[in-house]
Amino acid sequence: MMPIAWVLVAVAALFAIAALAPMTLSRRRAEAGTLIYGACAAACTLILVIALAALLGAVDAGGTLVLPLGLPWLGARFRIDALAAVFLVLVDLGGVAASLYAIGYGRHESAPGRVLPFYPAFLAGMNLVVVAADAFSFLVAWEFMSLTSWAMVMAHHHDAENRRAGYVYLVMASFGTLSLLLAFGLLAGAQGDYAFAAMRGAAHADWVAGTVLGLMLLGAGSKAGLVPLHVWLPLAHPAAPSHVSALMSGVMTKVAIYGFVRVVFDLAGPPAWWWSVVVLTLGSITAVLGVLHAVMQRDLKRLLAYSTVENVGIVFIGLGLALAFKANAMAGPAALALTAALFHAFNHSLFKSILFFGAGAVLTATGKRDIEALGGLIRRMPHVAYAFLGGCLAIAALPPLNGFVSEWMILQAILLSPALPQWGLKFLVPAAGAMLAFAAALAGACFVRAFGITFLGRPRSPEAAGAQDGDRWSTGVMKTLLGLCLVVGILPNFVIDALHPVSDLLVGGAMPAQSLLPHLSIVPISESRSSYSGLLVFLFILISTRLAIRVIHDFASRRVRRAPAWDCGWPDPNPATQYTADSFAQPLRRVFGPMAFRSRIEATMPPPGDPSPARLVLSLRDLVWDTFYAPIAGIVLAIAEKLNHLQFLTIRSYLSLVFAALVGLLLMVAVWA
Structure with a gap:
């Protein structure tokens, strides 16, 4: 049986698990979560093994499998190529991790009946999007993925904020699907052949390809979290259960990136150079604005959601560079940027899953997401704290972890931009590099703040003081993912070489083979330009740390001395006197607040003798929401109020309106013909 057939069998198993979940809940409620999540982990493991084998060439992925479903004249087409194999690995590695984590975390879920039936279906939908080989199957799977994730966002619908998050998410998802539908309609053309193979072989006019790019930025970009289409993401991701948040943030946004790459790099034909200008600009703005919002957040899960916006922007910077190089027939630099x-x-x-899992463990232990109400958790939750710290180091792009390698490679691609012939790109690409470096620096500040206020210092609430460490499932999964972050950061050569078939498929070139280089270094273009060895950096850190410890022990006194910690000149032991999240972000808020957030501070200081308390009120605005979405919502509401009287018409009036609409449509058809 072909590998794609086995993948579809595993997807069918996920659908069966979803269908049987209500029955399992009713009969074995105490064990339902363990059974369902364990079965999901097994199904995702099967797909993961098949995808890895296909990507590494261990098995022949075979051709397209056509099932008698969907459109009668087309059927449902499914296929695994190199690009699909990469994203299957990403989806199902995340699915395995989230499912195993949920075995422990799910025991604390207050409404399992609102999550368990939709969770396997969500995993199935994401897998079907990746293996779909025609537009109809792709769109059905895409909408199914959106609806099942929306159902889990609404799991705690009694919370008004969660209901608002679900509403905004549903509106944005519908808008995105409409944009994708229009994009595929343009690619299918007058012939109406919705198979990807037919679209790939068809010739498209320049205006069609450019319009498809814009529609994909709207459709896939809204699901991925590109600014200004990101407004749903910081609302919906925190509202969902934490293992679902990890899937939505770490995996579903990548499925959206897959959709963009599939259409723009594979189906739309040769790119024009100006495409990269649009993608680079949006990616740069998204990276900076996302991390600026993250630095200001007190809600731990919302902070992580805005950080996802930043990282999606970084990915789109790389994709924009790949489009620029591909348009100018520079296969080597294009392969570097795409890889x-x-x-x-x-x-x-990987590291966003660790962080959301850590946030879920903190929420389970304390019942709080506000980092101002936490603190001191490193003593009470040491396993979660150290895994979360590793995730913070990885997302801040510090060597030798994996986040550094990919951002370093994007910067190496930026350094090749002087060879581009267009003057607009000669100026834009270095600006994008500067914004990428700025976003990386802000990310470091963001996660120093997140980890320090949450896990260090003294507890700021009784709940934080009484917290207990995560269960063995949760902490085990977090430590395993952290180990993967370290291994991938130390040995990125093998990951880069595994991506060769993808870059060869999409840009007609590949990076030089990396796995056979001395010291397991990576050399993006040539050794005379730059190289990096994660293994040597890791060994240097180990050896220098060991030497520093030995020198301190040899030359310092061995006698143990206990003294109060440095207290910044304020020895009051009250936790309220500690450095706060807001005070940590104050310098950045003062610099960027008026421009990026329209920040306002209202201070009330009572006169001497007045016993009323002093008050300091800080307000931050989302300028994207205020500029784009609030006016649209107001216009829709005003039109709805104007049209409200239509529901009180008589039958005769309704029939007259229908007749008038029919005549108008017939006139339009006659004029068009």
Whole structure:
């Protein structure tokens, strides 16, 4: 049986698990979560093994499998090529991790009946999007993925904020699907052949390809979290259960990136150079604005959601560079940029899953997401704290972890931009590099703040003081993912070489083979330009740390001395006197607040003798929401109020309106013909 057939069998098993979940809940409620999540992990493991074998060439992926489903004249087409294999690995590695984590975390879920039936279906939908080989199957799977994830966002619908998040998510998902439908309609053309193979072989006018790019930025970009289409993401991701948040943030956004890459790099034909201008600009703005919002957040899960916006922007910077180089027939630099973008997408799925799992463990232990109410958790939750710290180091792009490698490769691709012939790109690409470096620096500040306020210092609430460490399933999965982050950061050569078939398929070139280089270094273009060895950096860190410890022990006194910690000149032991999240972000808020957030501070200081308390009120605005979405919502509401009287018409009036609409449509058809 072909590998794609085995993948579809595993997807069918996920659908069966979803269908049997209500029955399992009713009969074996105490064990339902363990059974369902364990079965999901097994199904995802099967797909993961098949995808790895296909990507590494261990098995022949075979051709297209056509099932008698969907459109009668087309059928449902499914196929695994190199690009699909990469994203199957990403989806199902995340699915295995989230399912195993949920075995422990799910025991604390207050509404399992609102999550368990939809969770396997969500995994199935994401897998079907990746293996679909025609537009109809792709769109059905895409909408199914959206609806099942929306159902889990609404799991705790009693919370008004969660209901608002679900509503905004549903509106944006519908808008995105409409954009994808229009894009595929243009690619199918007058012949209406919705198979990807037919679209790939068809010739498209320049205006068609450019319009498809815009529609894909709207459709896939809205699901991925590109600015200004990101507004649903910081609302929906925190509202979902934490293992679902990890899948939505670490995996579903990558499925959206897959859709963009599939259409723009594979189906739309040769790119024009100006495409890269649009993608680079949006990616740069997304990276900077996402991390700026993240730095200001006090809600731990919302902070992580905005960080996802930043990392999606980084991926799109790499994709924009790949489009620029591909348009100018520079296969080597295009392969470097595309490989770096896909590598960063994979890396983000690893460390963002760790961070959301850690946030879920903190929420389970304390019942709080506000980091101002936490603190001191490193003593009470050491396993979660150290795994979360590793995720923070990885997402801050510090060597020798994996986040550094992919961002370093994108910067190496940026350094090749002087060879581009267009003057617009000669100026834009270095600007994008500067914004990428700026976003990386802000990410470091963001996660120093997140980890320090959450896990260090003294507990700021009784719940934080009484927290207990995560269960063995949760902490085991977090430590395993952290180990993968370290291995991939030390030995990125093998990941880069595994991505060769993808870059060869999409840009007609591949990076030089990396796995046979001395010291397991990576050389993106040539050794005379730059190289990096994660293994040597890791050994240097180990040896220098060991030497520093030995020198301190040999030359310092061996006598143990206990003294109060440095207290910044304020020895009051009250936790309220500690450095806070807001005070940590204050310098950045003062610099960027008026421009990026329209920040306002209202201070009330009572006169001497007045016993009323002093108050300091800080307000931050989302300028994207205020500029784009609030006016649209107001216009829709005003039109709805104007048309509200239509529901009170008589039958005769309704029939008259229908007749008038029919006559108008017939006139339009006559004029068009």
